[in-house]
Amino acid sequence: MKILITGVAGFIGSNLAARLLKEGYEVGGIDNLAYGLRENIPDGVEFHEKDIRDRGIYGLIEGVDAVFHLAAKNCISDCQADPIETADINVTGTINVFEAARRGGVRKIIYAESSALYEGRVVFPTPESETKPESFYAISKLAGMYFAEAYKRYYGMTFTALRYFCVYGPVQDYRRTIPPVMSAFIIKLLKGERPVIYGTGEKRRDFVYVDDVNDFHLQCLRNSRTDNVTYNLGSGENHSVLEIYEIVSRLLGVRLEPEFKPDLPGEAQMTLADISKASALGWRPKTDLRTGIMRSIEYIKREFEEGRIK
Numbered sequence: 512m513k514i515l516i517t518g519v520a521g522f523i524g525s526n527l528a529a530r531l532l533k534e535g536y537e538v539g540g541i542d543n544l545a546y547g548l549r550e551n552i553p554d555g556v557e558f559h560e561k562d563i564r565d566r567g568i569y570g571l572i573e574g575v576d577a578v579f580h581l582a583a584k585n586c587i588s589d590c591q592a593d594p595i596e597t598a599d600i601n602v603t604g605t606i607n608v609f610e611a612a613r614r615g616g617v618r619k620i621i622y623a624e625s626s627a628l629y630e631g632r633v634v635f636p637t638p639e640s641e642t643k644p645e646s647f648y649a650i651s652k653l654a655g656m657y658f659a660e661a662y663k664r665y666y667g668m669t670f671t672a673l674r675y676f677c678v679y680g681p682v683q684d685y686r687r688t689i690p691p692v693m694s695a696f697i698i699k700l701l702k703g704e705r706p707v708i709y710g711t712g713e714k715r716r717d718f719v720y721v722d723d724v725n726d727f728h729l730q731c732l733r734n735s736r737t738d739n740v741t742y743n744l745g746s747g748e749n750h751s752v753l754e755i756y757e758i759v760s761r762l763l764g765v766r767l768e769p770e771f772k773p774d775l776p777g778e779a780q781m782t783l784a785d786i787s788k789a790s791a792l793g794w795r796p797k798t799d800l801r802t803g804i805m806r807s808i809e810y811i812k813r814e815f816e817e818g819r820i821k
């Protein structure tokens with residue numbers, strides 16, 4: 512099978528590409544390298560440096576069996592700062608990918624939504640039925656969902672929507688202005704600097720390791736029960752930012768008092784996935800938090816050793 516990944520130079524996309532190649536799939540990828548890096552893309556991927564908003568992608572999607580649409584503007588604070596670009600990439604770009612898939616006769620599209628769709632909800636664990644987006648990012652993801660439904664309705668296309676919770680692991684994009692929490696803590700502590708915590712550190716997040724998410728990606732390709740279904744992909748348990756800090760600090764053997772700054776805009780107090788739908792297919796996250804964080808630490812240490820983090 513030939514699979515195309517948008518956002519292939521990013522965190523989840525590059526990990527997925529590596530896994531698919533290992534499983535014997537033929538893999539192509541699109542990325543404009545706005546956030547992702549060429550060096551993240553595994554050897555063996557047929558790479559096209561293109562913007563998902565470009566109609567020039569139509570030809571690239573012909574003859575492809577399935578598309579994973581992961582490219583997005585996805586840092587919540589960046590999206591809050593620029594709602595127009597957020598809509599342009601996450602809504603118009605997403606429709607362009609769906610349209611390319613329609614024209615190319617793609618059998619199935621698996622695309623990224625987000626746990627941010629639940630940010631205004633207080634039902635925990637949160638099932639897939641409970642959407643209440645508030646931030647520009649979350650609203651842009653919800654718009655993608657409605658377009659997928661319309662493509663299903665009018666063209667009979669097949670989709671699987673994935674609502675990732677906090678996916679973590681090697682290749683996570685630590686270069687953002689405000690990096691994801693684990694990478695941020697690891698980098699600061701390795702440098703001997705005080706990590707920053709936004710808010711009180713009591714916000715709780717459901718973390719899921721990237722290899723476990725890839726196990727589910729394979730199900731999306733191999734199990735037709737996933738056709739036209741939306742799944743939460745989390746671990747079904749959550750941890751406070753302070754707890755994560757404690758684990759990272761212990762694993763590194765470095766203790767420094769974190770610096771507390773005001774809360775970031777648009778961030779939910781808590782996320783916790785109801786993963787019963789994904790679990791009903793036999794999927795469950797296998798990587799415990801310490802193992803996952805240890806692998807993230809090893810990755811970031813290599814980035815230091817190879818001079819990519821100064």
Ligand SMILES: NC(=O)c1ccc[n+]([C@@H]2O[C@H](COP(=O)([O-])OP(=O)(O)OC[C@H]3O[C@@H](n4cnc5c(N)ncnc54)[C@H](O)[C@@H]3O)[C@@H](O)[C@H]2O)c1
Pocket residue numbers: 517518519520521522523524541542543544545546547548561562563564580581582583584585600604623624625626627674675676677678679684
């Ligand atoms: N990582 C998480 O915890 C998480 C949580 C919820 C949802 N998601 C969603 O999963 C998907 C993948 O996330 P990620 O963590 O790998 O993000 P990432 O930023 O590491 O990767 C996204 C990739 O998309 C590319 N991209 C952005 N705009 C583009 C454009 N206009 N044209 C082509 N390529 C473009 C970037 O260069 C980057 O390589 C995103 O849709 C994100 O919203 C991720």
